[in-house]
Amino acid sequence: MAMDRSQLLLVGLPLFLFCSDVFNLFAPTPSKPNHNHNHNHNHIPSLQPQQQQQQPLLDFPAQKASGGGIGLGNTVQIDFCASCSYRGTAQTMKNMLESAFPGLNVVLANYPPPLPKRLLAKLVPVVQFGMIGVVMGGEHIFPRLGFATPPAWYYSLRANRFGTISSTWLMGNFLQGFLQSSGAFEVSINGEQVYSKLQEKRFPGEIELRDAIGKRIVNTRVVDGF
Numbered sequence: 003m004a005m006d007r008s009q010l011l012l013v014g015l016p017l018f019l020f021c022s023d024v025f026n027l028f029a030p031t032p033s034k035p036n037h038n039h040n041h042n043h044n045h046i047p048s049l050q051p052q053q054q055q056q057q058p059l060l061d062f063p064a065q066k067a068s069g070g071g072i073g074l075g076n077t078v079q080i081d082f083c084a085s086c087s088y089r090g091t092a093q094t095m096k097n098m099l100e101s102a103f104p105g106l107n108v109v110l111a112n113y114p115p116p117l118p119k120r121l122l123a124k125l126v127p128v129v130q131f132g133m134i135g136v137v138m139g140g141e142h143i144f145p146r147l148g149f150a151t152p153p154a155w156y157y158s159l160r161a162n163r164f165g166t167i168s169s170t171w172l173m174g175n176f177l178q179g180f181l182q183s184s185g186a187f188e189v190s191i192n193g194e195q196v197y198s199k200l201q202e203k204r205f206p207g208e209i210e211l212r213d214a215i216g217k218r219i220v221n222t223r224v225v226d227g228f
Contacts, residue, residue: 071104076219081113081188085179088187102212113186123181130174137166191218
């Protein structure tokens with residue numbers, strides 16, 4: 003049965019190809035391309051000079067004559083907390099303001115925490131490495147400090163050396179990050195404060211900040227014009 007099918011396939015395939023060739027031979031020839039297509043194709047080059055003549059009309063003399071944008075001469079400064087991962091939000095606000103007010107100068111800067119927190123943040127690494135050094139070599143450190151034997155809490159820390167070192171490192175990093183963060187997102191234009199996250203306890207909306215900056219720019223232009 004398998005041989006019969008294969009034989010039928012070998013015989014039927016050439017017959018099918020022969021019949022298709024005969025059909026294509028006596029089939030009517032395809033119609034010629036439409037005359038309108040040739041007509042349009044022939045007239046395409048004639049349209050190119052007209053397009054070339056119209057290209058200079060695409061310039062915008064009003065924009066060139068203005069010499070700048072609505073925000074020209076104004077500077078917006080965004081002071082944000084760099085250790086709080088606010089840089090992405092500040093960059094988004096910068097791009098929004100520059101696109102809304104062409105010519106506006108937007109400056110990004112870090113807003114440092116108060117001085118006491120900065121001093122404590124610098125002491126945290128000293129405490130970290132001091133604790134790790136005591137755990138690793140306390141039996142040699144305490145005699146030099148005048149102690150005949152290490153205190154009892156040293157042995158409790160030394161019993162779980164790995165846990166003590168890892169906990170000291172993690173807690174120190176967390177405390178240092180907390181002391182270095184200010185949580186600030188302050189926006190000012192030409193030295194005048196527009197928005198303060200420290201006072202409002204929230205981030206400004208894009209529309210809210212754009213409207214506030216726009217009002218300051220309009221007032222500045224009115225005063226200068228007056």
